Amino acid sequence: MIEIIAILALPLIGAAVLAFVGERPYAATVNVIASLCTFVASAALTVHVIVGGPFVTLGRQFLVDPFNVFLVALTAFVAFTTSVFSRPYMRIEEEHGKLTVARIRLYHSMYQLFTFTMLLALLTNNVGVLWVAMEAATLTTVLLVSLYRTPASLEAAWKYFILCGVGIALALFGTILLYFAAEKLLGAGGGALLWTELNDVRGDLEPRVLSIAFVFLLVGYGTKVGLVPLHNWLPDAHAEGPTPVSAVLSGLLLNVALYAVVRCKVLVDGALPGAFAKNLMIGFGLVSVVVAAFLLLRQRDIKRLFAYSSIEHMGIITFAFGLGGPVANFAGLLHMTVHSLTKSAIFFAAGHAAQKTGTQLMEHIRGLVTISPVVGWGLVLGTLAILGMPPFGVFASEFLILTTAMRELAWSTPFLLIALGVAFAAVFSKVQPMVFGETTAVRLPVRPAMMPVFVHLALVLMLGLWIPPFLAEWYRSAARLIG
Amino acid sequence: MSIGTQLINLFAAVLLLLAFAMLAQRRVVSLIDLFAGQGLVLALSTAVVAYTTSQPHLYQSVALTVILKVFLLPWILHRLARKLDVRWEFEGLVNTPTTMLIGIVLVVFAFNLALPISEIASTINRSTLGIAIASVMLSFLMMIVRRKAIPQVIGFLSMENGLFFAATSATYGMPMVVELGIALDVLVGMLILGVFFFQIREQFDSLDLKHLEQLRDEQLARRAPPGLEDLAKPDRELPPETTR
Numbered sequence: 243m244i245e246i247i248a249i250l251a252l253p254l255i256g257a258a259v260l261a262f263v264g265e266r267p268y269a270a271t272v273n274v275i276a277s278l279c280t281f282v283a284s285a286a287l288t289v290h291v292i293v294g295g296p297f298v299t300l301g302r303q304f305l306v307d308p309f310n311v312f313l314v315a316l317t318a319f320v321a322f323t324t325s326v327f328s329r330p331y332m333r334i335e336e337e338h339g340k341l342t343v344a345r346i347r348l349y350h351s352m353y354q355l356f357t358f359t360m361l362l363a364l365l366t367n368n369v370g371v372l373w374v375a376m377e378a379a380t381l382t383t384v385l386l387v388s389l390y391r392t393p394a395s396l397e398a399a400w401k402y403f404i405l406c407g408v409g410i411a412l413a414l415f416g417t418i419l420l421y422f423a424a425e426k427l428l429g430a431g432g433g434a435l436l437w438t439e440l441n442d443v444r445g446d447l448e449p450r451v452l453s454i455a456f457v458f459l460l461v462g463y464g465t466k467v468g469l470v471p472l473h474n475w476l477p478d479a480h481a482e483g484p485t486p487v488s489a490v491l492s493g494l495l496l497n498v499a500l501y502a503v504v505r506c507k508v509l510v511d512g513a514l515p516g517a518f519a520k521n522l523m524i525g526f527g528l529v530s531v532v533v534a535a536f537l538l539l540r541q542r543d544i545k546r547l548f549a550y551s552s553i554e555h556m557g558i559i560t561f562a563f564g565l566g567g568p569v570a571n572f573a574g575l576l577h578m579t580v581h582s583l584t585k586s587a588i589f590f591a592a593g594h595a596a597q598k599t600g601t602q603l604m605e606h607i608r609g610l611v612t613i614s615p616v617v618g619w620g621l622v623l624g625t626l627a628i629l630g631m632p633p634f635g636v637f638a639s640e641f642l643i644l645t646t647a648m649r650e651l652a653w654s655t656p657f658l659l660i661a662l663g664v665a666f667a668a669v670f671s672k673v674q675p676m677v678f679g680e681t682t683a684v685r686l687p688v689r690p691a692m693m694p695v696f697v698h699l700a701l702v703l704m705l706g707l708w709i710p711p712f713l714a715e716w717y718r719s720a721a722r723l724i725g
Numbered sequence: 726m727s728i729g730t731q732l733i734n735l736f737a738a739v740l741l742l743l744a745f746a747m748l749a750q751r752r753v754v755s756l757i758d759l760f761a762g763q764g765l766v767l768a769l770s771t772a773v774v775a776y777t778t779s780q781p782h783l784y785q786s787v788a789l790t791v792i793l794k795v796f797l798l799p800w801i802l803h804r805l806a807r808k809l810d811v812r813w814e815f816e817g818l819v820n821t822p823t824t825m826l827i828g829i830v831l832v833v834f835a836f837n838l839a840l841p842i843s844e845i846a847s848t849i850n851r852s853t854l855g856i857a858i859a860s861v862m863l864s865f866l867m868m869i870v871r872r873k874a875i876p877q878v879i880g881f882l883s884m885e886n887g888l889f890f891a892a893t894s895a896t897y898g899m900p901m902v903v904e905l906g907i908a909l910d911v912l913v914g915m916l917i918l919g920v921f922f923f924q925i926r927e928q929f930d931s932l933d934l935k936h937l938e939q940l941r942d943e944q945l946a947r948r949a950p951p952g953l954e955d956l957a958k959p960d961r962e963l964p965p966e967t968t969r
Contacts (some may be wrong), residue, residue, distance in 0.1 A: 279949070322888055340734050368902070368903070370899060370900060370902065370903030370906065371902065371903065373903070373906075373907075373912060374903065374906030374907060374909075375908075377910040377914075378910055378913075381913055381914050383851060383908065384917060384921075387915060388921065388924065391924055391927075391928070392928075393929065393939070394925055394939065394940060395935070396921075396925055396937070397929055397936075397937040397938070397939060397940050398940060399921070399941070400874075400921070400925070400934070400937050401937070403914075403918070403921075404868070404877065407881055407914070408865070408881070408884070410869065411861075411881075411884050411885065411888060414888050414907070415861065415888055415891065417899075417903075418888065418891055418892045418895065418896070418899065419842070419895070421892075421896055421899060421900075422842070422846070425896050426845075429735045430896070430897065430900075431900055434900070435899075435900055435903065450841050450842075450845075451841075451842055451845070454838070454841075454842065478940045481939075592864075669843060672852040
């Protein structure tokens, strides 16, 4: 219980402190320390759950179960490493004259607030509060995306706000319908929106209402997941915002939005006899994978490229949860973890590559390895990992998803294989010349922090070779829960 | 039919009327007033529901609605409109009669969607659920057809009004903690947008969203100086801006 309070209070305190001192030279360090403390608290929670098992606390308002505990730890971890990365990165941006001190303060404060909303969305047991936290996450990131105040970043932020705002409004309607169905069984008041309570009575919820509710919830939260055709905001927001923001958007926000969808899916599966929710998710997932893979081919901007790659991977995960069953769900959860780690590592490397060459256009980024072997190799290894090369963890999860698809939904495998092949060709052919060859890159005024990249990639490598027993156990029981 | 139910139905009808009026209204200042009116009708209708069914917690929602949607948000919007000097009339993407016709189709669709839900609802005002969904859809339509930033935002806010109405029609309102959270999000969102308007204005000297359509996969706006992009895309026809 104390851990949950700490996990939620620390980023809030961090945001409040940074709102006042966010422009000072030591602000980036405060940001790192706040994120580190949050991570330590989440590690304590993890240990608590390993020892004592899942629990519901604080008047049943907060829930920790195998499905969200690893996501909490992952979110706090990526938020911490991103803050480490952002320390030199934002210094360089400031020295390049892209940011004023007032915006640095806004950035630091909003970064902590964003972490808070993500963790609240994960930990809350209340489906309504989940919605509120997701909406708050949109609001904080809108400000982060428009941080540079260039025409392009303003456009990206506006598009992001309107699309996700409308999406999230649809999710609210879905939540209202869910409450409407639950209120008949659980009575009016706060209890009827508690996920654990809903899960207990999910077999008796009115199926017709739940099916309408799920369509709204999937479309609503799916907008934030970046599912095609609701993905339009995603590449713009990733490309125009500062790189640490792209990293947390891809690594955390998409995961949390998908988490919300899956929580709702569990309830709908219980209420509806057929495979309604599953089919919807399989459809959305497959379309996202295929469309994103082909869109990868025509990208010229490095951050847009990897943003489309995020859409592709979110499609794969949605597809896996749609398939259901112990193996596909296990693979989906594993893929959530490794994608989040790998993609943020890639954005770290890509961000520094763009800083060194002064452009995000891939045709102008050349020979990274000669000027900075660390950034170059970080980008290559990250790319290989995200493309599903063994022995990285992405390979393991994609392999599991593909074999399950072959067994249970054979017609979908060619689509998946073609999409993965196209994605491989598109991404690798663009990354290879960026890393090797002649160079135009310059030395940066501040040494970049490349440690997070290699820590992330090492973790992904480890998950490809060996999954710690407690994590495997969580994945298994979460997979059972998702059904 | 009791007087309470009649009143609720009357307010619901007014709400639908207001949604159509907003769809047709071209003056920003009047649009804000219509939005405030929508909030007021919403509050009155919720108050009647609270009184006839003796649901004390609904009075809190009424208070919240009156403060937020009748006074605070319209006041912020009026201030913004005055400061940004956007009082002129303008033409949307689709002309008004066509928009109205699409709106009617949406209302029919909304009533069909609401039918299975209101059948099993036990609230006294369940018949108004169709109108609630209709006003959500009409606000949606308004966001799609409008090209200026402020009307789009008003569309967004009135969509939230519609959702609130849907919540009271189907279930006598959401739990208080959720309602407070929603209100907070709406308010903070409005404040952020206020800041945002000024940034857009500063960059483009206008709040017309046609400037915000430069980001494409192939061609990115920041590669070319501002004047050139419009020339680079002759296939895009922009509607004439009428400033009367």
